[in-house]
Amino acid sequence: MxxxxxxxxxxxxxxxxxxxxxxxxxxxxxxxxxxxxxxxxxxxxxxxxxxxxxxxxxxxxxxxxxxxxxxxxxxxxxxxxxxxxxxxxxxRMNAILEIDTTNHVAVVQPGATLSELDERTAESGLGYTVYPGEMSASVGGNVGTNAGGMRAVKYGVTRNNVLGLQAVLATGEVIRTGGKIVKTSTGYDLTQLVIGSEGTLALATEITVRLHPRLTHGATVLAPFSDLDQVMAAVPAIVSSGLAPHILEYIDALTMAAITYTAQLSLGIPDKVRDASQAYLVVGLENRETDRLDDDVQALGELLSGLGATDVYVLEGGSARKLIEAREKAFWTAKSAGADDVIDVVVPRAAMPEFLSRAREIAAKTESGVVGCGHAGDGNVHLGIFQKDPAKRASLLHDIFAVGMELGGAISGEHGIGRAKKEHWLELEDPAKVELMKRIKTAFDPAGILNPGVLFD
Amino acid sequence: MxxxxxxxxxxxxxxxxxxxxxxxxxxxxxxxxxxxxxxxxxxxxxxxxxxxxxxxxxxxxxxxxxxxxxxxxxxxxxxxxxxxxxxxxxxRMNAILEIDTTNHVAVVQPGATLSELDERTAESGLGYTVYPGEMSASVGGNVGTNAGGMRAVKYGVTRNNVLGLQAVLATGEVIRTGGKIVKTSTGYDLTQLVIGSEGTLALATEITVRLHPRLTHGATVLAPFSDLDQVMAAVPAIVSSGLAPHILEYIDALTMAAITYTAQLSLGIPDKVRDASQAYLVVGLENRETDRLDDDVQALGELLSGLGATDVYVLEGGSARKLIEAREKAFWTAKSAGADDVIDVVVPRAAMPEFLSRAREIAAKTESGVVGCGHAGDGNVHLGIFQKDPAKRASLLHDIFAVGMELGGAISGEHGIGRAKKEHWLELEDPAKVELMKRIKTAFDPAGILNPGVLFD
The missing domain is CATH 3.30.43.10 (Uridine Diphospho-n-acetylenolpyruvylglucosamine Reductase, domain 2)
Structure with a gap:
């Protein structure tokens, strides 16, 4: 030894x-x-x-x-x-240390899972609102990647819901940042800097997250569209409506077929409607009062019809839950369907139609498959990439990422760069920013021991 | 020359x-x-x-x-x-470059004022929700201090509403961070790092801010309490209620007397109630529908009565606007009343009663005056400090700041450290954090030209 x-x-x-x-x-x-x-x-x-x-x-x-x-x-x-x-x-550091119902925060160790946190907060009527779709994910991991998920359209991503950290620097120094406070203007925001740094700046050992009141009444509305552009055009209209959906997802026809088949889920959509559909919107509404929820569902239905939905289905509880679960498992469906990569470019919401259409053109040129779904309210497009040839795939990814950035977006909305997308990021990102980030990295970790090879070479 | x-x-x-x-x-x-x-x-x-x-x-x-x-x-x-x-x-760099109603963002130059931005966004039905109480403030200045204000309880502070920057580094390099996107997991979040850095890291030359739909129906509810602790205890209950107030302020009796006197504002509170009041809560509700607003106001009134309010007043439009304006001008009132300093410690919401009571004890010992108001929903306490003797005042501030930090808070919630509170901050802050921040500063500004003397010596 x-x-x-x-x-x-x-x-x-x-x-x-x-x-x-x-x-x-x-x-x-x-x-x-x-x-x-x-x-x-x-x-x-x-x-x-x-x-x-x-x-x-x-x-x-x-x-x-x-x-x-x-x-x-x-x-x-x-x-x-x-x-x-x-x-x-x-x-072993997976404890939920505290549920503080007056300050509306929980304090957890990094290994605590979202599912444990959800369970433990349930009885208080409060909840942690970041749902990246994998409840076995750890809160610490979510801090590393700035995880997002379906409810981010209303509640924001990890960054918006973590208030403080205890973190260990590479030198072994232990610092506390932020706390049970919702704001501060007292020096640089180290909490925000560590979030999304993928283990390259510091290791969080205690995380203070914000909890929100659970709104007990919810409804899930499914709207097929015969045209993908219409789906995308509907998104800003729904956001502007003030209905404040907590879920606003699009699912393309192929992905919908795959995830419902895998989940053995029948949504009761007539064949004729389904065959004519290019994509679907899934909209979740929630309220603390049933009558307001009912009114909002009604208003949403009218809005969707006006925006070109070929039909509007208010899913009953069981189907709704299953559809959301199936959507959450879209990654696994893509994986088992043989996807060679899964990416999550984020673009300005209004740029989604152009991004998708250009991504499909790029895919067609290299005879690759590109299918997906995404957090439409956030402009975060998840695409399964089907292209076995590594060189072709690399070129395809490069071109898709470049289009995303050209449209004012970023390579990853919530998965992170890690090792997987590093090469593309370093090639496409402004070198002045990369050099600045490297200097920040050195400020935290002078010996360069924290996750070398992630983000930077 | x-x-x-x-x-x-x-x-x-x-x-x-x-x-x-x-x-x-x-x-x-x-x-x-x-x-x-x-x-x-x-x-x-x-x-x-x-x-x-x-x-x-x-x-x-x-x-x-x-x-x-x-x-x-x-x-x-x-x-x-x-x-x-x-x-x-x-x-001269005060233009509002773009109001983008599909992505719900505005792009502005740093010199643009909040009032100009408010005016320009009004016709779109969208608005920028950071209201630090001084509409002549510039968006660039707000980025520097991570400005907050009354609506932060619902909409968050500057940090939560700025999505991207164009910024100039000390070396003259120009970078773009974030953009018209609500989330990203693509390298370190430089936007968040520059926000609140008080001009010490980079100069923002273009700022992309998030806009929210304006909810056209609003109500302002005023509730006097005979006991300050009851006011503070009411705050978490209101936050938990799901009524989602966009304003949740406390105003102590002295401050209320001063600001209403200065504004020549009569709120119609009977003398008997006023004389028995130690403090007031001001709660703002907003909705896109009048009947929901009315119901919520009703529910809020019942909630406040149950929480110990001695009375509940729904202010009519004119009084409501004037009271909010008077509250916004509290700083000027404190200044003209001869305040020697104004501070804005932030603590966990539930720690406000203890913080206030200990701040008053400290003040009593040095025969100083401490009166105030604050963003109760955020735990952000604004105190006017009345103590002419510089040495006594320094000791008083040190002790109050120390209590705030001991309770898990920070020296400033939204005003910043600047030069004014630097000495106290450097004395009270963890040296490991200060040293880390200095290294980050050097990563941005190797020659140390950006606002030396602010934050650090």
Whole structure:
């Protein structure tokens, strides 16, 4: 046992250090479709912030790469470790430390899952509103990627719902940022800087999230459209209406067929309507009063019809839940259908039609398949990419990302860059910004031990 | 004319460079009550981003301090220039470049005022929801301090409503961050880092802000309480209710007397009720439908009575507007009443009663006056400080800030640290965080030209 292994064992305890054969495939990556899993040299499972700090101090001292892992449900390989590195798995730091019903916050450890947090907050009538579609995801992982999801159109993404962090710097220093406060103008906002940094700046060991009152009455409305452009044009009208949907998704016809088939879900849409549909809007409304909800559903139906929907279905509870679940599992459906990559470009909402049409043109040129769905209210388009040839796929992705950026968007809305999209990002991003970000990275992590190879080379 | 003056004149044009006697008192500071105004050596009034970039390149080359100025309505002396420095006044870069009604954003130059933006967006039925109470404030200045205001309880602060920036780095490099997109997970969030950095990291030259649908029906409810603790305890109950107020302010009895006297405003509160009141809650509700608004006002009234309000007044339009205006002018009232400082500590909402009671104890010990009002929904307490003796005042402020931090809060919720609170902040803040922020500052501004003396020494 080397010096480093011995030191790590001292810190976390023998049974919480894995090396050699004990490092299983589980620790070799996340759910990214591209690249190969990589086993780290060490897996440590700290139980406290102090242990994390001691691990990072050791790593900086010995210049050993460190990758943090929550549930491993990420899609950009930001949790794929370095072969010579330490993987810090937060599986033991998964406590929900506090549900504070007066300040409307919860304080959790990074390994706590969304599903645990949802369960624990339920009885208080409050809830955490970030639903990236994978309830086994950890809150810490969500902080890493600035996770979004279906409810972001109303409640915002992780960035808008995390108020404070306890975080360990690469040097082992422990800082607290923000807190149970909704605003501050007291120095630079380190909370916001760490969110979305994919484990390259600091490791969060305690996270204070905002909770919202749960609105108990909800309805899900499904509207088929015979024309994708009409779907996209409907989105800003719905946002302007003041109906404040908490879900506003589009699903293209192929994706709808795939996810309903996989979920064995019949929505009761007549064949004739279905066959004529290019895409669907799924709109979720919620209210604290049933009569207001009913009125809003009525108003939404009229609005959708006026915007060109060929029909409007108010889904009954069971179907609604199943459809939302099926949409949440769209990634798995794409994966099992043989998708070679899944991307999540974000563009200004109004640019979605042009983005989609240009993405399809680009795909057609390389004989690739591009199908998808997305958080329409956010301009966040999730596309399954079907192209086996790596060179063709790389060129296709490059061109699609470039179009997204040309339209004023960004390569990723919520999945992150990680290792998976790094090459494209570094090629397309303004070098002045990349250099600035590298200098910020050095300000946090002078020895460059935190997730090297993620974001930057 | 020195080399630098000549170069600056070449950049912005002779008539847009002021030096010597031409530099008026207007450019010597902002509205901070502490410290003395300082005239800068040079005032430049650039018209374009390129001119700003050339000014900063020159400043970095000659190691000349640069301070940015919007409308000069700040309260922390972050716009008070360096005597040997350049003041970049954005008075000519005040255009509203675009109102985009499909993406629900506006793109403005930093010198545009909130009042201009409000006027220009009105016809679209959309609006910018940050109302720090001073409509002559510039959007650029608001970005500098992460301005908040009364509607933050519903719509968030500047940070939550700015989606993108064009910004000039100290080296003269021009970058674009974010955009007309509501989310991104593509590298570090530079937008969020620049917001609240008080001119020390970069100068924003174009700002993309989020617009919200204007809800046309509004009501203002005033509730006197005989006990300040009851006011504070009522706040979380109102937030939990789901009534989603867009205004949730507390005003203590002295402040209410002062602001209504100054505004010559009679609220029709019987003397008996007024004399027994320690503090008031002002709650604003808004809706897109009048009948829902009426129902909500009714529900709010019942809720407030149940929470101990001695009475509930639904103010008619004129009084409501005047009361809100009077509250917005509370700073000026405090100033003309002889306040020696105005501070804006933010604490967890539930900690407000303890914070206020301890602040009063501290004040009593030094025979100082402490009166105030605040954004109760945000835990943001604005206190006018009455203590002429500088040493006593410094000690009082130190102790009040320390209590705020001990309770999990921060020194400033929305005014910023600037020069005015720097000494206290550097004394009370975790040195590891201050050092990290300094390294971030260096990553942006290696020569240290951007607003030296603000935030850091």
């Amino acid at each position: 080397g010096d480093v292994a011995q030191r790590l064992a001292e810190i976390v305890g023998d049974q919480h250090l894995l090396t050699g054969e004990a490092v299983t495939e589980d620790y070799a990556g996340d759910e990214a479709l591209v690249g190969e899993p990589v086993k780290p040299r060490y897996v440590v499972k700290p139980a406290t912030t102090d242990e994390v700090a001691a691990v990072l101090t050791t790593a900086t001292e010995h210049r050993i790469p460190v990758t943090a892992r929550g549930s491993g449900s990420g899609l950009s390989a930001a949790a794929r470790p370095h072969p010579d590195g330490i993987l810090v798995s937060f599986e | 020195g080399d630098v003056a000549q170069r600056l004149a070449e950049i912005v044009g002779d008539q847009h460079l002021l030096t010597g006697e031409a530099v008026t008192e207007d450019y010597a500071g902002d509205e901070a009550l502490v410290g003395e105004p300082v005239k800068p050596r040079y005032v430049v009034k650039p018209a374009t981003t390129d001119e700003v970039a050339a000014v900063l390149t020159t400043a970095t080359e000659h190691r000349i301090p640069v301070t940015a100025r919007g409308s000069g309505s700040g309260l922390s002396a972050a716009a008070r220039p360096h005597p040997d420095g350049i003041l970049v006044s954005f008075e």
